[in-house]
Structures are given as structure tokens and as C-alpha cells.
Amino acid sequence: MNSREPSAAQEPRIEPRTEMTSSDEDDDSKTIECNTEQPYSIAPFNPSSRSAQDHALRLFSLTSDDVLFDLGCGDGRLLLTAASQVEGVRCVGIELDPIFVWRGRTALAKLPHEVQQRVQIRHGNVLLYDNNEPLCEKEDNEQVLHACSDLTIREDATAIYLYLLPKGLARLKADFLDSLVDQRMEHDGTKGRKIRIVSYMFRIHGWDPVAIDDGLHGGVRHYLYEFGSDAPSD
Known part of the structure; x- marks a missing residue:
């Protein structure tokens, strides 16, 4: 992992992707406008407060x-806090934009x-990778030897955090979450382990949350879903 920030010429060009909540330290109720033309605009980089x-x-x-996965993790700040x-x-976080992967790894x-040995920020597209394999770019020895390198969502995750737009949630649910x-x-053994999924801002349609957190001063909501052997039954 590099210790120096890349120059402007080296940095990949990343465009903001949609409208989401602002990242004010103590206020999660404001919005900002971003570009929605990017084909992968399911989760803009707009860090949560x-x-x-x-x-x-x-x-x-x-x-x-627990094993916590953040799908579309930005710079990984939730993972670092956890x-x-x-x-x-x-x-483990998965993020499409390389500059945010770099920022997360730098932080x-x-x-x-x-703490470093218990957090990994991976570069990849959550909608395209093989869910049965650990998505891990072996960029240096530190990544190869990382304690989280072999973790997969399907086999290991006990908690998943989602900060995605509704279309991203719908596609991820259909492509992967429903089967998970x-x-x-x-x-049946490890297949019965409970999985908790928290979605920030938007409900996951077709599922009933077991808890809803209204946020600071009744601001943006978090929706908690639980499934598995010791989760509430429908």
C-alpha cells in the first residue's frame, strides 16, 4: 500500500453519481445533487455521517x-469505525471506484x-463478481496475508450494510440477496446462520424490516432485516 497520495495526473477520474444525503458530521437530513448519467450509478460516493x-x-x-460486509463501501469509514x-x-468492503478504495486503504x-488485520477494502463491482469467491486483488503481500482475504459474503457474512439507490437494492436483491x-x-449446519442486513435511506421492497431507526432528529432511516435460524420468522 502506498504511503503517498497520488498526484492529480495519477488519480482516476471519478464523477459524483446521483442525489443522496450529505455527510454533515451531526446532520444526516440534507441532500446534495450529483451526476446521474454514470451507468454504474447504484451507489454514489456521498459518505454517511x-x-x-x-x-x-x-x-x-x-x-x-461477526463478519460485516459493506457493499459499495466508499472509503470504508463505516468498516473502520466498526x-x-x-x-x-x-x-470487508467492496467498492467500484479505485480512488475511494485507495482513500479507504490509506485511512x-x-x-x-x-485493527488493520480485521478490515479489508476490496476493489470490485458488487453486481458482477462471483459471490462464491472472495473478491480480492492481490496487490501486495499485505493483502495476500490479510486475515479477511478468504472471506466471502455467501459463506461468511453475518451482517451486510447497504447504502444504495432503490434500483441498486432491487438488482442486488434479485441477483444475489434473495438466494443468500x-x-x-x-x-442445515452453517447455512442456517442468521444474517442481518441494514439498508440506509431506502427500504428493500419485498422484505419486512424487523426494526427501523429514524436517525438523528427523525432524519434519514435505517432499515434492519434479519434472516436465518435465530431470526424472527414471518
Whole structure:
């Protein structure tokens, strides 16, 4: 991992992609306008506020046994917060934009080594990769030896965070999440493990949330969904 920020000539050109909530530290109720013309505009980089992160992590109630995936993780700030707050939790983020992957890895490198070993930010498209394989670019020895390198969503995730537009949620649900939930509903060894999914801002249509967090001052909502052997039944 490089320790220096790349020059402007080296940085990939990344355009904002849609309208979402602003990243004010203590206010998650404002909006900003961005470009919606990008073909991959299912999740713009518009970082969630620290308040929003705290609300999401409170819904998850993570423990040292959890594996948290953030699909469309931006610069990975939710993952870094989770790993710093919850001892033992392992965190994996997948992000399409390379500059945000770089920023997340750079921020991670500033944290204690013990935290670094429990967070991995992967470069890839959540809608295109093979869900049965760990998506991991082996860019250097640190990534190869990383404690999270072999983790997959289908086999290992116990918590998934989604900050996606409705069309992104709908496509991910149809392409992958429905089959993941069906797998976790099977009471067959590890397939019966509970999975918790938190969606920020938007409901996942077709599912009923088990809890809704209204955010700071009744602001933007988080929706919690649970499936698996010890999750609430329909």
C-alpha cells in the first residue's frame, strides 16, 4: 500500500453519481445533487455521517463473532469505525471506484495494526463478481496475508450494510440477496446462520424490516432485516 497520495495526473477520474444525503458530521437530513448519467450509478460516493454510522452499528449489535460486509463501501469509514469499536469483528468492503478504495486503504493504514488485520477494502463491482469467491486483488503481500482475504459474503457474512439507490437494492436483491436469504433460511449446519442486513435511506421492497431507526432528529432511516435460524420468522 502506498504511503503517498497520488498526484492529480495519477488519480482516476471519478464523477459524483446521483442525489443522496450529505455527510454533515451531526446532520444526516440534507441532500446534495450529483451526476446521474454514470451507468454504474447504484451507489454514489456521498459518505454517511458519523451519526448515521453510529445508528447503523447500534442496529447491528456487532460482536467479536461477526463478519460485516459493506457493499459499495466508499472509503470504508463505516468498516473502520466498526473494527475500532468492536474487538474481534472482521470487516470487508467492496467498492467500484479505485480512488475511494485507495482513500479507504490509506485511512486504514493509519489505524493500529490489530485493527488493520480485521478490515479489508476490496476493489470490485458488487453486481458482477462471483459471490462464491472472495473478491480480492492481490496487490501486495499485505493483502495476500490479510486475515479477511478468504472471506466471502455467501459463506461468511453475518451482517451486510447497504447504502444504495432503490434500483441498486432491487438488482442486488434479485441477483444475489434473495438466494443468500434462502440459503440462510435452510436449517442445515452453517447455512442456517442468521444474517442481518441494514439498508440506509431506502427500504428493500419485498422484505419486512424487523426494526427501523429514524436517525438523528427523525432524519434519514435505517432499515434492519434479519434472516436465518435465530431470526424472527414471518
